[in-house]
Amino acid sequence: MNAPIVGRIVATEKRPNTAHEFHFWTSLDSPIGIGTIVRVDGEHPVNGQLPRVYGVVVEGFSYTDLQSPIHDVLGHDGAPASAAQAATLRAEIRLYTAHVLRQIPEEPLQPVPMGTVSLAMDEDVNVALRMDTYLTPGKSTGIPAGVYRAGSMEAPIYLDAEFLCGPEAAHLNISGVSGLATKTSAVEWLLSSIFTHFPTQKGSVAAVCFNVKGPDLLFLDQPGEIDDADRAIYERLGVKPGPFEKVRYFAPYTAQGFSLNTLRSNEELAHNVTPLTWGLNEVMQFAEVLLNRDDLDAKADALIDFLQERVINRDFTDPVLSTPHRVRSFSELEAFFRDLLRGMEDRGSAEHWRTHHVATIRKVRNRLSNISTRCAGLVTDEGSVSDLPFGSFQDRTVYVVDVASLEEDAQDLIFARVVSKLREHLERRDLGVSHVIVFVDELNKYAPGDGPDTYVRKMLLDISERGRYLGLVLFSAQQFRSQVHRRVVGNSGTAMYGRMDMDELATPGYAVLSPATRTKLATLEKGQLMVRHPHFSQPIFVRFPRPAVLRGRDGAEKFPPAIDVPIEVAVLRSLRPLDPSLSLDWVKQTIAGHDDAVVIRARNETLQARPERVQQFFESRFRRIVPSEPVTAPAAVPLRGRPRDDPYGF
Amino acid sequence: MITVSDSTFMAVRRRLAAALSDAGPAGAPRPLEISERGAREAPAIREATVIEGDRLTARAVPGAPEPRFDAFLDGSQITLVARWHEAVPIVHGSVAAAIRQRRGRRLTTWGSPIVRRALYAPLPLLPKAVSRALDSAGIDIVDTLARRDAPSSHPFALQDVAYQCVMADRERVEQELAAQWCSAERGLLFIDGGIAASATVARATNVVGVVKSHQTLYAAADDLGVVTSLKSGERSSVMRVEGTARPAVASWYLRTADAAGRDPFWGLVRVEVSLDADAQGAALTGRADEVSRWVLAEKLPLSVPDPRWDRMAYGIRDTEEYLRAVQ
Numbered sequence: 018m019n020a021p022i023v024g025r026i027v028a029t030e031k032r033p034n035t036a037h038e039f040h041f042w043t044s045l046d047s048p049i050g051i052g053t054i055v056r057v058d059g060e061h062p063v064n065g066q067l068p069r070v071y072g073v074v075v076e077g078f079s080y081t082d083l084q085s086p087i088h089d090v091l092g093h094d095g096a097p098a099s100a101a102q103a104a105t106l107r108a109e110i111r112l113y114t115a116h117v118l119r120q121i122p123e124e125p126l127q128p129v130p131m132g133t134v135s136l137a138m139d140e141d142v143n144v145a146l147r148m149d150t151y152l153t154p155g156k157s158t159g160i161p162a163g164v165y166r167a168g169s170m171e172a173p174i175y176l177d178a179e180f181l182c183g184p185e186a187a188h189l190n191i192s193g194v195s196g197l198a199t200k201t202s203a204v205e206w207l208l209s210s211i212f213t214h215f216p217t218q219k220g221s222v223a224a225v226c227f228n229v230k231g232p233d234l235l236f237l238d239q240p241g242e243i244d245d246a247d248r249a250i251y252e253r254l255g256v257k258p259g260p261f262e263k264v265r266y267f268a269p270y271t272a273q274g275f276s277l278n279t280l281r282s283n284e285e286l287a288h289n290v291t292p293l294t295w296g297l298n299e300v301m302q303f304a305e306v307l308l309n310r311d312d313l314d315a316k317a318d319a320l321i322d323f324l325q326e327r328v329i330n331r332d333f334t335d336p337v338l339s340t341p342h343r344v345r346s347f348s349e350l351e352a353f354f355r356d357l358l359r360g361m362e363d364r365g366s367a368e369h370w371r372t373h374h375v376a377t378i379r380k381v382r383n384r385l386s387n388i389s390t391r392c393a394g395l396v397t398d399e400g401s402v403s404d405l406p407f408g409s410f411q412d413r414t415v416y417v418v419d420v421a422s423l424e425e426d427a428q429d430l431i432f433a434r435v436v437s438k439l440r441e442h443l444e445r446r447d448l449g450v451s452h453v454i455v456f457v458d459e460l461n462k463y464a465p466g467d468g469p470d471t472y473v474r475k476m477l478l479d480i481s482e483r484g485r486y487l488g489l490v491l492f493s494a495q496q497f498r499s500q501v502h503r504r505v506v507g508n509s510g511t512a513m514y515g516r517m518d519m520d521e522l523a524t525p526g527y528a529v530l531s532p533a534t535r536t537k538l539a540t541l542e543k544g545q546l547m548v549r550h551p552h553f554s555q556p557i558f559v560r561f562p563r564p565a566v567l568r569g570r571d572g573a574e575k576f577p578p579a580i581d582v583p584i585e586v587a588v589l590r591s592l593r594p595l596d597p598s599l600s601l602d603w604v605k606q607t608i609a610g611h612d613d614a615v616v617i618r619a620r621n622e623t624l625q626a627r628p629e630r631v632q633q634f635f636e637s638r639f640r641r642i643v644p645s646e647p648v649t650a651p652a653a654v655p656l657r658g659r660p661r662d663d664p665y666g667f
Numbered sequence: 668m669i670t671v672s673d674s675t676f677m678a679v680r681r682r683l684a685a686a687l688s689d690a691g692p693a694g695a696p697r698p699l700e701i702s703e704r705g706a707r708e709a710p711a712i713r714e715a716t717v718i719e720g721d722r723l724t725a726r727a728v729p730g731a732p733e734p735r736f737d738a739f740l741d742g743s744q745i746t747l748v749a750r751w752h753e754a755v756p757i758v759h760g761s762v763a764a765a766i767r768q769r770r771g772r773r774l775t776t777w778g779s780p781i782v783r784r785a786l787y788a789p790l791p792l793l794p795k796a797v798s799r800a801l802d803s804a805g806i807d808i809v810d811t812l813a814r815r816d817a818p819s820s821h822p823f824a825l826q827d828v829a830y831q832c833v834m835a836d837r838e839r840v841e842q843e844l845a846a847q848w849c850s851a852e853r854g855l856l857f858i859d860g861g862i863a864a865s866a867t868v869a870r871a872t873n874v875v876g877v878v879k880s881h882q883t884l885y886a887a888a889d890d891l892g893v894v895t896s897l898k899s900g901e902r903s904s905v906m907r908v909e910g911t912a913r914p915a916v917a918s919w920y921l922r923t924a925d926a927a928g929r930d931p932f933w934g935l936v937r938v939e940v941s942l943d944a945d946a947q948g949a950a951l952t953g954r955a956d957e958v959s960r961w962v963l964a965e966k967l968p969l970s971v972p973d974p975r976w977d978r979m980a981y982g983i984r985d986t987e988e989y990l991r992a993v994q
Contacts, residue, residue: 082988084972092969103967104734105981106772108988 020141020170023047024113024134026057037117039072039129042110048168049074049113051533052547052558054137054145059130066122070129071137071145072115073555075531081107114531116555118145142172147552151177158219161210161254162548163559173254174559176511178216180551182452183485186510190460192498193515197543200494201233203513204456205564207492211454212413213256220451220488221412225405225439227432228419229458235281236572237415238264238289240565247562258565263414267293267405269395269423269431274617275587276579278394279419283576288594293418294621296400297346299434300388301325306433306472307388307426316377317384323373324381328353337361337370346400347389354382392427401621407438410449429473432463436476436489443487452488455480460495464502474502481508499524512549514556516541530556584613588620595623596631607635610642674784674806676759680749683757686800687750699746699758699830708882715885715906718917719951723890725901728921728956732964736875737854738768738777739982742841743990746833749786752797754822758787760809760833763994764840766848766856767986774985778847780993781840785809787829789817809836838864845874857965859983862939863913869941870914875958876939879978881932885918895931897922900963905955907942917942917951921959923966924977934977938962 024043028034039057043049051074059068083089093099120126121144142165143149151158152175159175166172180186189207193199208224215222228234240260243251251258266289268279276282281290300307304321313321327333329350334341337360342353358378361370368375389396405416418435420428436455442448457463457477464477480491481504493509495501499521506512517538521527527535534556538547544563547556567575582590585604592599608616619638628634676696717723742764749759765780785807790798792812801808811817811828814835818824841858842865848856849871862876863869885908886894894903902921909915916939924934940958943951965980973984 082985083968088969088971092967092971099967102732103981104736104772104964105769105774105968105985107968107981108774108985 020056020135020138022133022135023049024055026129026131026134027112028131034129036120036126036128038114039070039117040112040114041134042112043134045109045111047111048136049077049111050167051075051077051537053167054118054142054165054557055115055134056137056141056145057129057132057134059132061130063125063127063130064122068127068130068132069121070132071118071120071141072129073118073145073557074113074115075555076114076533078112078114079110080112081109083107116531118554119147136167136170137172138170139172142174146174146550146557147554148175148177150552151175151179156216156218158216160207160214161256162207162550163546163561164250164253165557165559171253174548174557176548176550177552178211178214178219180510182211182215182219182222182454182490183488185485186551187485188481188491188509189493189511189513190498190501190506190509191492191494191513191515191546192517192521193494193496194518195496197516199515199543199546200458201569202544202564203515203546203561204492204494205234205237205566206561208415208454208456209261209564210254210256212261215413215452221449222452222454223410223412223414223416223450224454224456224492225416225418225435226456227435227458228417228421229428230421232280232569232573233421233458234417234456235266235279235419235569236286236567236576237261237417239286239567239572239575241563241567241571243563243565247565250560250562251565254562258562260566261415263411264289264417265406265414266290266417266419268419269293269392269427270617272393273613274394274397275584275613275620276582276590278422280421280573280578281419281576282579284579284590286576287590292403292591292621292624293395293405293431294397294401294403295395295434296397296402297344297350298330298400299402299404300392300396300430301329303430303433303437303472304385304388306429307391308384313380313384316374317381320373320377320381321385323371324350335360335371337364346398347386347396348398349400351382351386351398354378354386358382391424392430395423395427395431397621399618399621401618401625403621403624405435405438406449407442408447408449410442410453412450429471432457433473433476436480440480440484440487440489443489452490454490454492456492456494458494460493460505461497461500464493464505466500466502478502478504481505485510497521499526510551514538514541514547514549515545584608584616588616591620591624592631592635595627599632603632607639611639615639676745676747676749676761676784679759679784679786679804679806682804683750683800686803687752687797696747699748699826700744708880711883712888712891713883713885713908714887715908715918717904718907718947719905719919719955723886723893723904723906725893725897725903726952726956727898727901728959728963730956730960732966733957733960734964735855735961736769736857736965736982737852738766738848739774739857739859739980739986740764740766740841740845740848741859741983741986741990742837742844743987743994744833744837745994746787746830748826751822752793754820755789755792756822756826756829757793757801758811758826758829758833759806760785760787760829760836761994762833762837762840763990764837764844765986765990765993766844767982767989768854769982774982776989778844778851780990781844782994783807783836783840785836787811787832789825789828792820792825842868845871849874855961857962857980857982859980859986861916862941863908863910863916866914869916872941872943874941875961876916877962877980877983878937878939879975881935881937885937886920894920894935897935899923899925899934902938902955902959905951908939915942916940917946917955919955919959921962923963929977936962936978 024041026041053074057070158178160178162174162176164171165174191200226234238260268277271278329344332343338356344350344353389398420431439453464474519539522535545560547558549556589604623635745761747759748756750757761784763782766777767774768777787809789812790810811832815828817828845868856874858876899922903919905917905919908918918939926933968981970976970979970981970984
């Protein structure tokens with residue numbers, strides 16, 4: 018069906034059409050607006066073919082035949098209200114400028130010819146955005162990103178999975194002001210879409226999301242409210258409106274160590290929340306993340322390397338040491354340092370041990386021991402480990418790591434280790450899935466354009482530059498794109514923009530956009546995004562549905578976080594998923610008289626072992642306490658009295 | 668590629684250049700309407716019979732302006748010398764007329780505009796070979812001397828005759844279109860200029876002519892002061908205006924804009940309507956007042972930047988702009 022003609026191409030010497038830009042006018046009531054995709058039908062054949070040009074409107078002008086505003090003032094004697102008395106409305110024009118999306122035929126590339134302008138229909142949109150090249154029936158790699166609307170027409174917009182999740186290009190970056198439910202909502206929607214439409218031939222896909230603020234991503238498995246308009250978009254795009262079916266949450270403990278440091282602590286939702294705790298082995302590889310590079314010199318580095326290569330996880334003996342050591346946890350590392358320093362002092366060789374100066378040894382001891390304090394709740398002294406299921410990741414599963422309440426050091430450590438492990442496993446092809454989407458919000462913080470070159474930033478750069486070959490895809494979001502490292506956003510094949518701040522839009526990165534497009538971005542309503550994708554030669558505005566999951570704030574109200582509970586309740590909550598028959602009385606009885614640290618270690622060991630007989634295993638972790646017996650005081654023997662007549666007697 | 672039916676000035680000039688291989692001088696592409704050589708009507712005063720009262724007086728138009736016109740008609744012409752054969756000008760004339768209908772306060776074209784183009788030349792003064800070449804130019808040829816006499820064979824006199832012919836043709840297409848309106852529509856038509864050129868139009872009760880030019884003034888010499896002293900919103904008494912071989916019409920002067928500090932013709936127009944023999948006394952006054960209110964309502968929006976904006980209705984300016992686009 019041919020769309021009705023809504024405009025005509027115009028060109029003047031002062032405002033000519035070019036191969037990449039053209040102008041047209043429309044009637045005053047046409048449905049054309051900024052971002053509308055139009056089709057131009059040329060009137061004279063080129064090489065026997067009538068040219069057809071697709072463009073997106075980037076600027077609009079309106080004016081009348083009035084030469085000067087003062088003429089209107091004079092005409093109405095300075096009284097604006099009398100303008101309504103004018104018998105005739107002035108001749109008025111709607112003049113639009115559009116940027117070329119595609120020309121057919123593509124060669125020879127010529128200036129846009131004179132012709133008629135009509136709204137692009139479904140099929141036109143496919144051709145204009147080159148979506149026809151990847152929506153081949155049976156081999157489609159299209160991932161629905163939203164719908165494009167113009168007038169009463171609505172067309173689905175697809176991203177190419179090869180360019181969104183690799184290997185051709187990859188990564189997605191979303192910018193937008195906070196609080197307008199754009200960035201997080203868009204990612205949640207897009208993950209739903211990817212999970213539904215990820216091409217079979219590309220393998221499996223999972224997502225790892227870092228929840229960096231509040232309860233944003235903590236209720237992805239709970240249904241949220243959507244309206245009929247959203248439901249219609251879901252239907253149009255072939256995505257089932259519902260929460261994610263497979264979600265697992267990971268959160269470290271609080272510094273006290275017995276309740277999880279997350280807002281998803283309501284008992285009703287505890288079934289899929291797993292503690293995230295690491296020991297020495299997990300942390301040492303990423304010690305660099307936590308150690309201040311200005312503080313640590315080459316000598317300290319050398320000692321740390323020595324410890325990693327020769328001491329940790331190995332039976333280590335040395336004449337200086339009083340006993341052989343096998344270091345597997347921070348507490349064992351502390352014991353090793355204590356023994357080493359005492360030995361050096363005792364032997365009088367206080368200055369050096371194996372070329373390492375005693376001051377360096379003390380410094381490294383101090384910095385490494387400090388880690389478990391700084392990352393309390395995440396890093397355990399005793400070495401118990403509860404980690405993401407690297408190696409057994411499941412297809413179409415979301416793994417949420419809640420780092421929102423953690424200190425910056427702990428956040429960096431989690432981020433660095435999780436992403437590095439993902440990368441290692443993807444390189445070895447043994448992660449469990451072939452593609453992982455990593456979602457990181459607040460990218461300004463983790464990969465800033467200026468500031469020190471941190472480990473996390475280097476790692477993000479590495480993912481953004483090489484991740485696409487591995488199937489490691491970075492979905493990142495931030496408020497100010499201009500403040501993120503250029504190579505990170507530059508390597509994002511797909512970029513999305515929600516409502517933007519005018520100050521941000523004034524930065525050079527947005528100079529390629531027309532003033533009208535920038536203004537539209539500054540006033541974009543909820544649920545709308547501007548999308549740039551390698552196949553689209555110009556940015557396109559799309560509308561996406563509200564994610565059908567419970568929003569963070571609503572979730573926090575519906576499932577209020579558990580208040581701080583005593584250790585016995587915390588232990589019960591941790592162990593109940595393993596054995597629902599456990600009772601509070603039993604826990605109280607079992608842990609009575611034991612230190613909190615011992616109880617926590619027992620719980621961690623139980624959670625790690627996941628034994629069949631939970632009760633028995635947990636009890637076995639405690640040393641038996643011999644019941645105390647009352648001590649009877651011996652009978653007092655009276656002192657012998659002094660003879661009255663012997664003043665010197667004793 | 669230019670088709671034979673292409674009768675635009677440049678196409679015709681190219682064809683003439685090809686046909687007349689003797690390569691006579693081409694005319695300068697400057698319309699005679701804006702050049703000093705364009706013919707001008709001589710200023711004149713013509714007496715007219717006052718039919719409202721016994722003498723010409725100024726009368727305030729009562730009531731508020733009422734926008735009642737449904738459409739506006741205007742014509743335009745472009746006269747260019749396409750070629751000279753020795754001292755004889757061969758003139759390309761293009762005349763057009765259009766009606767812009769007002770719907771919802773916006774103007775759109777009613778029916779089809781009339782656009783006609785022709786070559787105007789004094790054929791008896793041209794050699795037969797040149798006349799034959801003109802015939803092959805793919806455009807109508809008008810012998811300017813067939814209708815009028817040239818005062819001399821001075822090239823500028825011949826040019827003036829051609830100009831007058833084009834002007835007459837313009838008036839003809841205007842009246843043709845006005846007659847079409849009268850036969851098809853009942854709505855009120857505002858015509859730029861007089862209405863007496865066509866008997867049909869002159870008798871139509873739904874047509875009002877508004878004359879902006881005052882080369883010819885209709886008043887006794889003693890009454891000219893009444894006309895030039897009209898204040899904004901005042902009109903003169905109704906007169907019976909009759910031309911040679913033209914039907915009589917009722918006419919009066921109307922001041923549409925305050926002329927204080929300006930020349931006496933600032934904002935002054937002459938309104939023409941059909942002459943109703945039965946309309947006398949209060950009926951005649953009422954009709955003149957009513958039509959004046961209609962015309963006064965067309966003051967807004969201003970027709971700037973046209974230099975005649977003090978007298979020109981916006982609907983007429985819009986029609987002129989339209990003709991400029993299509994002619």
